[in-house]
Amino acid sequence: MSTIVFVHAHPDDEASATACSMAMATDRGDRVVVVYATNGDHGQVPEDLAEGETVVQRRRREAAASAAVTGAEVRWLDYADSGMHGWVENDAEGSFHAASTDEAGGRLAAILDEVGPDVVVGYDFHGNYGHPDHVKVHHVTRRAVALHDGSPRYLESTINRDLMRRQRDQAIALGVDVGDWDPDQPMTDGHALGTPESELHWQVDGRAVIDRKRAALACHASQTSDVGMMLQIPADAFREGWGWEHYREPALGDRPMRAAWPF
Secondary structure (H helix, E strand, O other), X not given: OOEEEEEXXXXXXXXXXXXXXXXXXXXXXXXXXXXXXXXXXXXXXXXXXXXXXXXXXXXXXXXXXXXXXXXXXXEEEEEEOOOOOOOHHHHOOOEOOOOOHHHHHHHHHHHHHHHOOOEEEEEOOOOOOOOHHHHHHHHHHHHHHHHOOOOOEEEEXXXXXXXXXXXXXXXXXXXXXXXXXXXXXOOOOOOOOOXXXXXXXXXXXXXXXXHHHHHHHHOOOOXXXXXXXXXXXXXXXXXXXXXXXXXXXXXXXXXXXXXXXXX
């Protein structure tokens, strides 16, 4: 049995990015711990928020429900959500983005020391699409692994840009209107979405557990603009579009991508 720690920026990121891998790992008997860097307080305010209920309380309950689907344990770094790129919240007191990398890395390292991971999973260098909290996850996770008493393998969750481009082209060929969506277009940080396939090391085929991924996403129903959009995708398209999860393992250097279980 392995212990795998997945570090995510906000509640719901685990569902969209790594829920298949998490479910497959727990099904194999591995221990999975998901660490949320922020409390997601700058997410959408749900219309059905009860009197006295906060967005943070709702999102913590949603995270717990998602973990029940994947079989994961939940930990929190307890930083505030930093908002999107360029928001004043980026540098607000208590935000994850504004925290020192050493301080936040120390918080995460304490969790790693507690659970004793064999594998730690963070994000690629630009957090897939340049979100301040996602970029910070990359730096903080790397720092925490360096501070941790053990020597776990370190992987980075990312998006296969070439696969996204192929899927877009297939959709266009089928007559689907994809608008001006282009995975090669620079995001807010100047980098294109995710990572080129030539720089990836692992591809996980999670299509057999895609219903669990969809169920984990549904637990975050308060976030209707992004989660709601994903849940509107037809089941077949969702399986092919979201059933593959990709990782870099920097220690492997130039080794080509393998379609195999990475953990």
